[in-house]
Amino acid sequence: MGKKLLLEKAHVPGIRNYDVYRREGGYRAVEKALKTMSPDQVTEEVKKSGLRGRGGAGFPAGMKWSFLAKPEGVPRYLVCNADESEPGTFKDRYLMEFIPHLLVEGLIVASYALGSNRTFIYIRGEYAWIVDILEQAIAEAKNNGWLGKNILGSGFDCEIYVQRGAGAYICGEETALIESLEGKRGNPRIKPPFPAVKGLWDCPTVVNNVETIAAVVPIMNITGEEYAKIGVGKSTGTKLISACGNINKPGVYEIDMTISVEEFIYSEEYCGGIAQGKRLKACIPGGSSVPILPANLLLKTAKGENRMMNYESLSDGGFATGTMMGSGGFIVLDEDQCVVRHTLTLARFYRHESCGQCSPCREGTGWMEKILKNIEYGKGKKSDIDLLWDIQRKIEGNTICPLGDAAAWPVAAAIRHFRDEFEWHVQYPNAAQNRNYGLAHYADPLPVVAAPKA
Amino acid sequence: MAQFSAEKLAKVNEIIARYPQGKQKSALIPVLHIAQEEFGGWLSAETMDYVASILKIEPIEVYEVATFYSMYNLKPVGKYVFEVCQTGPCMLNGSDDIIEYIKSKLGIKVGETTADGLFTLKTVECLGACGYAPMMQIGKHYREHLTKQKVDAIIDECERNAVTNN
Numbered sequence: 001m002g003k004k005l006l007l008e009k010a011h012v013p014g015i016r017n018y019d020v021y022r023r024e025g026g027y028r029a030v031e032k033a034l035k036t037m038s039p040d041q042v043t044e045e046v047k048k049s050g051l052r053g054r055g056g057a058g059f060p061a062g063m064k065w066s067f068l069a070k071p072e073g074v075p076r077y078l079v080c081n082a083d084e085s086e087p088g089t090f091k092d093r094y095l096m097e098f099i100p101h102l103l104v105e106g107l108i109v110a111s112y113a114l115g116s117n118r119t120f121i122y123i124r125g126e127y128a129w130i131v132d133i134l135e136q137a138i139a140e141a142k143n144n145g146w147l148g149k150n151i152l153g154s155g156f157d158c159e160i161y162v163q164r165g166a167g168a169y170i171c172g173e174e175t176a177l178i179e180s181l182e183g184k185r186g187n188p189r190i191k192p193p194f195p196a197v198k199g200l201w202d203c204p205t206v207v208n209n210v211e212t213i214a215a216v217v218p219i220m221n222i223t224g225e226e227y228a229k230i231g232v233g234k235s236t237g238t239k240l241i242s243a244c245g246n247i248n249k250p251g252v253y254e255i256d257m258t259i260s261v262e263e264f265i266y267s268e269e270y271c272g273g274i275a276q277g278k279r280l281k282a283c284i285p286g287g288s289s290v291p292i293l294p295a296n297l298l299l300k301t302a303k304g305e306n307r308m309m310n311y312e313s314l315s316d317g318g319f320a321t322g323t324m325m326g327s328g329g330f331i332v333l334d335e336d337q338c339v340v341r342h343t344l345t346l347a348r349f350y351r352h353e354s355c356g357q358c359s360p361c362r363e364g365t366g367w368m369e370k371i372l373k374n375i376e377y378g379k380g381k382k383s384d385i386d387l388l389w390d391i392q393r394k395i396e397g398n399t400i401c402p403l404g405d406a407a408a409w410p411v412a413a414a415i416r417h418f419r420d421e422f423e424w425h426v427q428y429p430n431a432a433q434n435r436n437y438g439l440a441h442y443a444d445p446l447p448v449v450a451a452p453k454a
Numbered sequence: 455m456a457q458f459s460a461e462k463l464a465k466v467n468e469i470i471a472r473y474p475q476g477k478q479k480s481a482l483i484p485v486l487h488i489a490q491e492e493f494g495g496w497l498s499a500e501t502m503d504y505v506a507s508i509l510k511i512e513p514i515e516v517y518e519v520a521t522f523y524s525m526y527n528l529k530p531v532g533k534y535v536f537e538v539c540q541t542g543p544c545m546l547n548g549s550d551d552i553i554e555y556i557k558s559k560l561g562i563k564v565g566e567t568t569a570d571g572l573f574t575l576k577t578v579e580c581l582g583a584c585g586y587a588p589m590m591q592i593g594k595h596y597r598e599h600l601t602k603q604k605v606d607a608i609i610d611e612c613e614r615n616a617v618t619n620n
Contacts, residue, residue: 075474084582085580085582086580087541087542087543087579087580087584088542088543088580088584089582089584090582090583090584090585090586093582093583118472118474124582125483125487125523125525126525126581126582126591127582128594128595129594129595159472161472163480163483163484164483164484164487165483165523166483166486166487166523166524166525166526167523167524167525167526167578168522168523168524169579169580180483181480182477182479182480183479183480183481183482183483183509183511183515183519184479184482184515184518184519185518185519185522186522186523201473201474201477242584242585243585244543244546244584244585244587245543245546245547245584246546246547250584250585250586250587251585252585284542288541288542288580329584331542331543331546331584333546337546341545342542342545342546345540345541345542345545346541346542348540348541348579349541349542349579349580352524352579353579355522
């Protein structure tokens with residue numbers, strides 16, 4: 001059983017309410033920070049913890065905080081990114097729905113460290129009912145003196161507001177999120193200047209993911225040093241993984257990044273194996289943007305080592321044979337799934353979500369969807385596969401924000417590892433309409449992996 | 455034309471007060487949500503102009519936002535809008551079948567509204583319910599782990615509620 005820092009109390013009855021949360025030790029982190037530490041000491045503690053941004057990019061959170069410009073007389077802002085929209089990712093929703101005070105507590109500590117007197121939670125518009133849950137938690141915190149003026153006599157004032165988006169994946173990109181918060185279309189900004197210098201209303205701003213902010217609470221409680229001892233290498237602390245697709249037990253799991261991918265998929269503690277006794281074909285382990293891997297490369301690196309559930313091991317081998325931790329959206333495909341069709345749904349997603357600012361992304365995502373649709377529906381040509389490869393290559397790296405890369409990578413990885421499945425669609429269009437390709441040669445022979453003994 | 459009730463107007467002013475002086479445009483997206491709820495589930499040009507006047511911004515600033523975000527309806531919709539997710543993880547769990555089933559059951563295509571004005575069917579991209587797939591959103595809430603039986607029950611429930619509320 002791995003260590004739980006975020007979800008340890010998530011199943012305590014009534015934990016959504018202030019009284020229960022407080023009784024279980026809640027808001028100790030705020031007491032510690034505001035009564036015994038300076039804002040810079042809090043930032044130092046987060047730096048020591050090695051916490052990496054949990055939204056997908058994995059950038060060290062403490063470092064991000066220390067970049068925040070602090071000109072005299074200019075307000076600074078903390079914005080919490082709750083625009084969770086990466087296909088396969090539903091971990092922030094779980095945190096906010098079941099243990100909202102953890103986020104509120106983390107936000108108060110982080111706001112204190114950064115000097116944000118007005119902090120915003122930008123939440124995706126579809127999570128409408130979670131807005132109510134968060135606003136209730138904020139009101140409870142305020143009624144009990146954790147928010148408002150001169151909190152705990154520290155002289156620090158803070159208010160937290162929840163702002164709903166209205167359906168746009170791009171608003172998860174931090175500068176698009178800021179634009180949206182200013183009441184505009186979610187078009188990402190050209191950087192520099194970075195938000196740390198010029199963010200919300202042109203003021204210095206830090207944007208952090210929900211899980212990142214929540215992790216500040218245990219860091220305060222156990223110290224950064226202790227937090228850094230959990231996990232392995234630069235993958236410190238615990239990570240929430242939202243597992244979905246063809247597995248027996250989809251859901252949100254907290255892992256300490258020392259377990260193997262094989263254990264995560266097959267053990268009863270986590271995914272519980274592939275649904276309906278089928279075999280594992282492929283997996284996208286970090287949200288739809290990261291490369292898909294066939295079963296053999298997923299479970300073992302190209303060097304033949306066990307692949308582990310952490311930042312370094314998942315990216316071992318680069319994009320040629322590895323993938324990424326990303327947002328922790330773990331999507332599993334069984335042997336009956338069609339990689340072309342799955343890639344088509346992702347291409348459609350990115351075409352739908354492209355903001356339209358940069359031509360390579362706006363045009364390229366549309367072309368990729370069209371070509372994939374042709375291949376999937378038996379109207380593809382062999383040259384289409386190369387054309388698809390060419391288009392994704394021309395999007396990657398040529399756009400203002402990472403959505404272009406995010407759209408290109410899944411297509412590239414699908415062709416890289418499953419080219420024969422694309423070719424089969426082109427060669428046998430009728431067969432492709434009636435059945436799936438099944439396990440490809442690279443996923444065979446794969447013995448049915450037994451769950452490791454606990 | 456229609457205007458916000460005193461209660462909604464108070465809510466709008468409360469939202470505007472969250473931002474620094476002169477940054478009331480930041481309230482645009484939340485206020486458009488309120489407007490859509492209040493004025494029949496969609497945003498007419500008239501409604502958007504009204505929101506512009508409240509926030510003291512140009513109408514074009516409202517149009518460009520309303521057309522960008524997928525949750526705003528720019529034409530009338532049915533009383534119940536079924537927004538069925540069709541992205542990867544839902545597809546792996548049979549969302550294609552669910553969409554086909556709803557189409558045949560309601561006798562409409564994606565994007566259409568039933569003749570009685572009760573149901574609109576939309577397909578949407580990932581709503582963050584991948585572990586509880588297949589799913590759809592109806593109004594404020596998610597309906598997850600969908601099966602054909604569950605869809606039947608939901609449609610019955612909507613029809614019953616529509617009768618009671620009339």
